Amino acid sequence: MEAKYTANLPQVAYSAQQVQQYEEQAAKNSGTSLSNLMLRAGESLFSLFENDLVSAQHILLLAGKGNNAGDAYVLARLLYQTGRAVTVYSLCDTTLLTGDALQAYQAAYQAKVDIVTKRPCLDSYHVIVDGVFGTGFRGELPEQIQKLFSECEKVPANKLSIDIPSGVNGTTSVVAKGAFKADITMTFIALKQGLLTGKAKAHCGQLVYTSLGVADAFEQLAQPSATYMDHESLFSRLPSRSVDCYKNICGHVLVVGGNKGMAGAIRLAAEAALRAGAGLVSVATHPDNVACVLQGRYELMVHGIEDVQQLSVLMSKADVMVIGPGLGQDEWAQALFSQSTQFAKQVVCDADGLNLLAQTKKRYCCAVLTPHMGEAKRLLGVKSGVDEANRFELAAHLAKAYDANIVLKGPGTLIADESRININRSGCAAMASAGMGDILSGIIGALIAQGMKPFAAANLAVYIHGLAAQIAAKEGEKGLLASDLFMHIRRLLG
């Protein structure tokens, strides 16, 4: 079933707890009530069926016992009253319903909506609507609900989640085992940060936002917990080039890595730095790799490093150092890493650079660290008090512990410094191919070398990288070679 959704998402995000805390006051300040908001939520969901899911005639709604179910009962009544075949499968005894949810249930019941407590066969529905848990979900999903959701995944019906896919935590992005997998999620009142990153992002499918008419009042009550930055504002922070500029004033990036047998990673990072506009790019690599890294990319200045003094000389000439791609962790790598910590300017540290950083007490004076979840956990070590599955907590904690900008890779990459977190908008699982991370670190290095602040550079680099990967994938370059991104990176940066 073809569906066309517009996802005009706001540029600020909040925790699900903030939504719970302020929704009632926001409703009051907007001259309305929570029960009215539930009606509006149901109506907004209904509009999806009127505009996008027009051919859906057989609809199954799964209902829990909270207000998320209340939204489902309002929707069920509206769908039924317009002639669709509607069944609500209540996962709880309906005598447990209270408050607004009870009222919504009663209205649906009186309108003669088919409400059952025995599991129907899932095969014949065009759409399955998940109204089981929303912002009130805590902990783990009961096993029988996991089973039901797993059966839902097997049938071809479109899956629509109300507010939050059941089992996803809208604050932390932690996804409980067996959580509902939606094709579309319509979320209300405020954009919940937990839906925008990590595995949670995949569980939402297409995210659609509806303010229920209280966004202004809500924004006056609550401080955003994260931004969801507009890319236009990022591009405007890229320094423009004057007609009389030359290579020496466009930044000199030193790329360090490429141990024996790992020339590819360092070459990708170095070429990415060139493509992203660095005036000069030097490479410090294993002597065996010099010819190979230089091959076909003669703009690079490639040096085989036998002792750390050679690296020291290169460091003295560079504006930014990118360390880690293909670095390895042997003696040669450790010596280079150790020397690199003397660098007094901006460092971008990736891959084995991060692993070596995790193993020592040495720190960079100013760094952008670009870990994936595994590396992030290693960087964290055994420090207690941080929920390792909570991407927001992890990124914020690392920014503090390492006094660095953090790029926590993965879908909806998080970019954090000590005081803020931005969630990347380009929305692509771009890191899923070999070499993608190497390219990202090269772009970040080049943007900093050209004068961008590290936080903005990291954000723009992640955005460009994701977009380039999306374009490359759309153009049918199957398997998505990392190097397919290069042409698009150059074009996107204008």
Ligand SMILES: NC(=O)C1=CN([C@@H]2O[C@H](COP(=O)(O)OP(=O)(O)OC[C@H]3O[C@@H](n4cnc5c(N)ncnc54)[C@H](O)[C@@H]3O)[C@@H](O)[C@H]2O)[C@@H](O)CC1
């Ligand atoms: N009138 C209102 O208050 C409005 C509520 N809205 C909807 O209401 C939702 C929030 O409603 P609620 O706060 O009632 O919460 P939920 O509807 O998310 O569910 C809470 C219920 O689930 C149970 N529960 C939580 N975790 C569980 C677990 N792991 N296993 C088993 N049971 C579990 C709780 O005990 C509670 O009974 C929002 O997501 C949104 O969909 C919106 O319609 C806006 C207006």
Ligand SMILES: [K+]
């Ligand atoms: K839900």
